[in-house]
Amino acid sequence: MYNTKQTIVAVSIAALFTGSAFAMSNNSDKTVEVSEKIDGKYAANYVEIIKNADGKYLDKTVIEAILGVEATHGRAGLEGKLDPENPYSAEVDDSIDGGNHGNAQCKIPKAFVEVHESAAANYYNDDTFVARGFGTPISEAALEVWNITVDGDGKGLPDPSVGMTVEEGGELYVKFCSMCHGEFGEGAKGYLPLAVEEDLVTSSFTDPAPMKSVGNYWPYAVTLFDYIRRTMPFWTPNAPYIGDAGYLGMTGYILQSNYIPMDDEGTELSDDTFFNSEVLMKMNKYMPNQGNWFCDHRPVIHNVRCMNNCPDEQVGGNGTGDPTQYRQARTLPDGTLQYNVPQRLHEDKPGVGHAGM
Amino acid sequence: MADKIEEKVALQTENSRNQGRRAFLKGSAAVAGGVVFSQVAQSSSGFDAKKAVAPYAGQPELTEVLQDGPARKTLGFGVRKYPYGMPSPFEKEVQRRTLEWLTPDSMASITMSPIHQLHGIITPNGLHFERFHGGVPTINPDDHRLVIHGLVERPLIFTMDDLKRFPSISRIHFVECPANGALEWKGVQLNSVQWTHGMMSCVEYTGVRLSDLLKEAGIKPEGKWIIPEGADASGLSRSLPVELAMDDCFVAYAQNGEALRREQGYPIRLVVPGCEANMWIKYLRRIMVHDVPMQEREETSKYTELMPDGTAQRFSWYMEANSVITYPSPDFKMQGPGKYYVRGLAWSGRGKVAHVDISTDGGRNWKEAHFTSPVLDKAWTRFEWEWEWDGSEAFLMSRVTDETGYVQPPMPQMRNLEGTNNVYHRTAMVTWRVHAWEDEKSGGLVENVQY
The missing domain is CATH 1.10.760.10 (Cytochrome c-like domain)
Known part of the structure; x- marks a missing residue:
């Protein structure tokens, strides 16, 4: 278990040198072969693999073909995604400690191929665009009152004489x-x-x-x-x-x-x-x-769509497989099934687990 | 450019229609299969009226003569009695609602849509869920402006009429507060789908592509983040990476065919399909193109997820695929053993819904439901499944698989990985316990339970 992000990073870097053994998936029904690896870990032809699977970039077998079986699940999957080179990572180099300016960033992971292709078509590769001229030019100075944004680097803060x-x-x-x-x-x-x-x-x-x-x-x-x-x-x-x-x-x-x-x-x-x-x-x-912060790497749970006689951990009863083991809402003193009982009986702090909206 | 957009719109419509048709054909093929089977088995020919009504055999017949009511005997009201029409007074219980203990005031609060009382995939404007951080302003659109500035070649200001001159697009998308389902992290609290899943709605938006507006101002290559801001008391801002902004975002001025409601951002709001509703800045007045994210309070202090080990996730954008059975659900009571059409909603922030499966035994075995609505990108999809309830205790669950191959997980799996202090993105399955019909007091009750 880890406590801070720095330790997670250390763990995933350590895994870099030992982890290549299970980076290769022996998934035989995938036609695309993994030829080269990024950092010796991730399939370099991930775009091809995803496209051959009808764009199913979150399919368990596709992720395993790209990242390897061990890297894709639960905590391990989450930790693996702290490496910005991982095609499923939302981190950028600056997000680890904010780089030299302290302002941490995140990105749309490379494996979300659809998003990047759409952005390329709408923007990066659009060499024909010419403005329609429906707007009116305005100077930055005219936004003096409206522009109150201060970013994580402190850009936009008042002059040091103010305070x-x-x-x-x-x-x-x-x-x-x-x-x-x-x-x-x-x-x-x-x-x-x-x-x-x-x-x-x-x-x-x-x-x-x-x-x-x-x-x-x-x-x-x-x-x-x-x-x-x-x-x-x-x-x-x-x-x-x-x-x-x-x-x-x-x-x-x-x-x-x-x-x-x-x-x-x-x-x-x-x-x-x-x-x-x-x-x-x-x-x-x-x-x-x-x-103690890292980028949102969800989803980190990758299940197979099981239809019959599914494994216990995916069935009721907190993983015991017994559907009659469940937790209920508390009942009111008269026995009626009701909701938000702890709040109504003034036993709990109100809210959704944090005060203030 | 205009041609390209029209082509893409046409494509999506064609796709959607095909998807809808495929789902329909699949459904009807199943029905046809059944008919063929019974024809072979009973070697009958064509519709048999007597056999069709066999289930009613032996039931007593009503004989009292039906009388005309007042609706038949008097004239109704005339045109323009209500220049803007309202639902029948008999529908007055269908309302968005809030939990008074959730927030200390009504200006920074939330209401939930009555999704157990909705049909199809469109939420009426008056029932759209509400979430405000500083109350609802009433803005005169003639005075409202949108500015695009920062890392652009040509800072620009637009009137609302200017925006409507641009090529328009109309899209049906769900909009979901990431706290939808938050009340259930630590266990079951609430016995209604309105409370468990009502912090979302699905409407048709019309507006201008954000990529068109950013290109109009000449966004510079070093502009990697978009920081939109509202004109209301909360001045809400979030940071969007430019790839997301250029993918399928748009600035909407209309919702379900009319202007946006004030509660949803009149006169304009940002639409960020598939992503947290918190990013869909309402009362949009300024878009700053920037090189780094802002680290606004709504993307650091709030809308971030605390993990069990004390670390936290930030820059959470996409809403995971999710589903819920709306009928039967805790607002309904079973009417005795027999045939039920289990219905519900499925949606995914990453694209179209591919499959919805239903379990009646707490997740051990699953049957695929069929779709009764068009299957659209990042939109609610209606599913339905025929269930022969034998009257015994059942544990109803729905599980969505989206077109990216993501399969909705059960709650224990999500809880064990992410803990219960996330607040946001509780998108695991829920379970409705159907009490056995024979149970004396609670027979047929539908109860929200958690594994």
Whole structure:
């Protein structure tokens, strides 16, 4: 089992040197032969293999022909997809640690051939396109008010001269945010907490989901500034009376509440730190959960379409094969079959496993 | 270019028609086979009226004379009583609904479509599910603009009339919140398909290809990401890789033949077929072409999936193939042993539905259902399967296989791999337990259970 992405990468790189033995599928009814391998692992002619199988790029036998039998299932399949060279990987080189700019990326896997061919036809190979002229030219300067996007690299942040102390930011936070998010980010009225210390590792599948917030979950600090300037306070978003300086101050206060460091020594914000875009960008690289992210690699379950006498693990009873072993919704005290009973009896926190929508 | 698009539209229509026809022929061949078999077995010739009604033999006959009701004896209402027509008052229970305990307010909340009460593959506009992050604005289309800027040769601004001058396309697609099914991660909570699968709808959209608009502005080669943004209070943004944007996305101004409803983004929204509904930015006003993704809150803090070991998945785009039996389902009660037509919906974010199989024994054995609707790309597909229920306890499940070869997994497999803290993309099979007819209190009840 792995805990951080770095360890997964190490595992998959180790597998690179030992794994070529099972990269070859002995699937005899596939007419296309695997001739060359990418990195000694993946069939280089994957496009041909997919096309010969009527484009069924998620068919179990097709994936096995391209990646090898061992690489395609469950956790192992998921870990194998962390190698950007894997035709089924959504990672790019930059997604492993965000590269030198820190802004992680993902891609449409190469094996999703249809998507790439369609994009090529509609765009890359379209050498005849000439604009119809139905639009009106506009200058970037005219978008000064509308363009409030800040990206993961911090592009779009206010000038470093803009900002306020963390203490001043805290005062603004108490005034405009605390009634819904709590004075120290603990949450209120069913709205999101902004600072919790919850472990994100699952101890039991039936335990309540851990609360995710800025310090224990969010990969980027700049996201916080972009988001609160864009949407908060809820009833009057992007408020001019708060302004860039105010939004930066509040960002600083929330990051301080989450104990986010700004350097290798673990230096945290003090109340009189002047919080501006430079301080924010320092902290952007020290978000505690940043190394625990990877691209969405679903689907990672590849079943055969079984029709008769299917194996136990695909039949009811949590894999026991006994269809009469099941879990039910709880009943109300009078015995009627009902729904959302824990919520109605005020035993559980409401929601779909996370507070706030 | 215009020619190419028309050709592709025509192709899709032709394909869809063929697909529909193939499904129909397959269905009728099966029926014809049955007829041939019984003809041979009983050596009869042609339709036998007496044999046809044999199942009614011995049942008591109603003899009370039927009387005319008020509808027959008085005039109905005239034209334009309702300049914009509404459903019959007897359908008033067919509504989108929400769970009041789900969210602390109604502006950042969700409603579910009553999919157990819908027929075919089109969701009426008034029953389309709703999901807002900052309430619904009422925007005057004359004042609304779409801007395309960033890494383009020529930043452009468009009025709504400008957009309608472009070549148009109409497509039927499902739109699904990735949290659809989220309530069931930790076990069964809710006994209705509206709650378990209602965070989705399927409508016909009309609009302009996004690739046409991006090319119109001269998108530059270094523009690898598209960042669309809404004009509402949430200013919602997501980052789309350019391949996805250029594949089959479009900017829609119409839904089921009329303008988009405000709840769905009036006057314009982005359509990202097959992908999370969160990416289908409503009230679209700005598309920034960029070199890197934005890491917006809706693609980092939310709409990402926490795994059991504490790692998390990001940039989740495609919705996996999924299916559900809508009849019988927990909103219905069986009416005694006998013949039932098991019906439901199947869909895939990666293309067309290829097969739907039905199990009545909790997944051990499966029979293929046939399709009763056209089979379209990234759209709801209706399936149906004839079931002779003997009245004993049954465990009904549906399983979709899409044209990419992906087979919908059972819940334990998904749970063991992905845990139960994902929130999003709970796309494994569900199970309806049909209580034995002989059970005293609960006989014939259809109950949502989980393996």
